[in-house]
Amino acid sequence: MADVSEGLSDDSFFIGKTKEYLELHEQVETSTNLLGELETFLSTFQTDLSAVSGQISDLQSRSKDFDAKLKGRRKIERPLSQLLADLAIPPELALLILDGNVSDAWIPGIEELEVKLDTIQQRTRVKAAKDLSEVAEGLRIVAATKIRLFFLSLMQPIRATVSTNMQIIQTSVLLKYRSLVGFLQRRAPKVATEVQRAYIGAARSYYETAFRRYSRSLGYIIARDPPKSQLITTSPSDPSKEEQGYDWSRLDYAQIEGPPVTLAYMADDKTYKQPVEALFRSLMLVLMDNATAEYNFINSFFNPAAAPVSMTGVPLMSPTFDDRRTDIGSVLEIPMSPTRTRPILSMEEQQAATNETKKALDLVWKQVMETALEYCKTVALSCWQPTPPEIIPLLTMMRLNENVLIEVQKRACSPFESFVVELRLSMWPIFQKEMNTQVESLKKLLEGASGGLLTKSTLKDSVVERVSRAYGTLFAAFISLSEPSEEAMLFSNLGRMRPEIAQIIITHGNKIKDSRQQAVYLSTAYENVLHSAMSGPFSNAHPKAQAEMAFWREKEENARKRIMLRSG
Structure with a gap:
């Protein structure tokens, strides 16, 4: 019973706790449900976290791509900036060419334009270059x-009047704009040719008019005292000249540095006269200075400029980026640092190009100076044709011609050398002919001095003295005017005269019956020859002078x- 009582009491205890147990059971179920939901949430969170992790990895990968692209863009920033600077035509440059007249500001402006034209032409695959090509071409035209109109206007004063100072226009104006001519030669060859032809026409007219007037003035002066050939055996037309002797200052006309030249206006003075060699010197010096100055100008002004700079390597294209690639070195389709170099020519090609350029420039000079040279040639030839001057003036002109x-x-x-050489070839035969004539006149005089049974000797003391003095003067002039390269030719002619002079003196001395008086005469005659021969402006140390x-x-x-023998 006791056991039954205890059992009933326990049941009552549990029954009394039923509500609590039920609540506890509900709480357990609720917790279980919450844990299930938490498990589901955690599973979902884990899934979401995995997705976020993937997104973070993707963002990291994209961040690396962006960083690589940023580095690539920074790497091409400088060359891209340089590319844009090379291609862009500044508004100031366009306004200068379109709205302004040619001035000093055009010199750097045209150089800049040509650089732009070079860049655009060499980068034909660059889209920006294609867009600018029409604008650049318009500026070029x-x-x-x-520039064409500018140069034509500058040449108008040259064509209009010879009072224009040609050298001032050339050196102070035209040469200053030399770079503009180079631009035309490279970018507009037909226009450059037109400018060149315009200059040739203007300069040709200028020199033709100037030298026609100058040659006419010299011709007037020559006509007042025309050259006359004088035989060594005949008396001069002016006796005072024989008494005064030869004017050695006239030998100065053989030198470039010497007396002032004759100017055109001096011919207006009807009494103005000059020796023929002085007029020849004036003509040659004026012509030489103008001809050489013109040649130097043509070589400086029309000489084509160096070939334009060209690009080497792969032509530049528009920079494009590939978003799918991260290799820094391959994000651009262009080389990062293109180089600009000039085309390299072989030595043979350079020499051939130089020769062709020289031929072209020589032709320009000939076209400019052709008519002026003809006028000068006519006056120069009139100095010894048809009547040659005396031997010493002729030799003076020959020496001047060599110095020129x-x-x-x-x-x-x-090209001017050929003109001077032509004059030399014209004078030498005249000189040789005159020397032959002088030798023949001495031989005839000697034949007349010998006389015969039926002829009377024409040789007199005055004639022998004049011939001796003339020979000595001629020798002194030869020494003063000779050059080592010509001594053999000159003195071979003079050597033919010396035996004739010596024989004339002996022949005339033999007419004196008294042997002592004859010896005195010979001594005096030889002394006169020696004195005349040594009277010239030369050094007695000259080998030919020593021998004479x-x-x-x-x-x-x-x-x-x-x-002395006869006196004893």
Whole structure:
């Protein structure tokens, strides 16, 4: 019973706790449900977290791509900026060419335009270059048109009057704009040719008019005292000249540095006269200075400029980016640092190009100076044709011509050399003919001095004295005017005269019956020849002078010995 009572009490206890147990059971179920929901939430969170992790990885990958692209863009920033700077045509440059007249500001402006034209032409695959090509071409056409009109206006004063100072226009105006001519030669060859032809026409007219007037003035002066050939055996037309002797200052006309030249206006003075060699010198110096100055100008002004700079390597294209690539070195389709170099020519090609350029410039010079040279040639030839002057003036002109040739070679004016050489070839035969004539006149005088049974000797003391003095003067002039390269030719002619002079003196001395008086005469005659020969403005140390002195001094000493013998 006790057990039953205890059992009933326990049941009552549990029954009394039923509500609590039920609540506890509900709480357990609720907790279980919550844990299930939490498990579901955690599973979902884990799934979402995995998705976020993937997104973060994707963002990290994209961040790396963006960083690589940023570095690539920074790397091309400088060359891209340079590309845009090279291609862009500044508004100031466009306004200068379109709205402004040619001035000093055009010199750097045209250089900048040509750089832009080069860049656009060399980068034909760049889209921006294609867009700018029409604008650049329009600026080129406008620039060429305005430069053409500018140069034509500058050449108008040259064509209009010879009072225009040609050298001032060339050096102070035209050469200053030399770069504009180079632009035309490279960018508008037909316009450059037109400008060149316009200059040739203007300069040709200028020099033709100037030298026609100058040649006419010199011709007037030459006609007042025309050249006359004088035989060594005949008396001069002016006796005072024989008494005064030869004016050695006239030998200065053989030098480039010397007396002032004759100017055109001096011919207006009807009494103005000058020796023929002085007028020839004036003509040659004026012509040489103008011809060489013109040649130097043509070589400086019309000489084509160097070839334009060209690009090497792959042509530049518009920069494009590939979003799918992260390689920094391959994000651009262009080389990062293109180089600009000039095309390299071989030595043979350079020499051939130089020769062709020189031929073209020489032709321009000939076209400019052709008519002026013809006028000068006519006046120059009139100095010894048809009547040649005396031997010494002729030799003076020959020496001047040689000095002019040397100076022209120093000034590197090769086309003018042919003109000077032509004059040389014209004078030498005249000189040779005159020397032959002088020798023949001495032989005839010697034949007349010998006389015969039926002829009377025409040789007199005055004639012998004049011939001796003339020979000595001629020798002194030859020494003063000779050059080592010509000594053999000159003195071979003079050497033919010396035996004739010596024989004339001996032949005339033999007419004196008294042997002592004969020796005195010979000594005096030899002394006169020696004195005349040594009277020129030259050094007695000259080998030819030493030989000549020895020849006549020996004869003079022999005559003195005869005097002493006859006196004893």
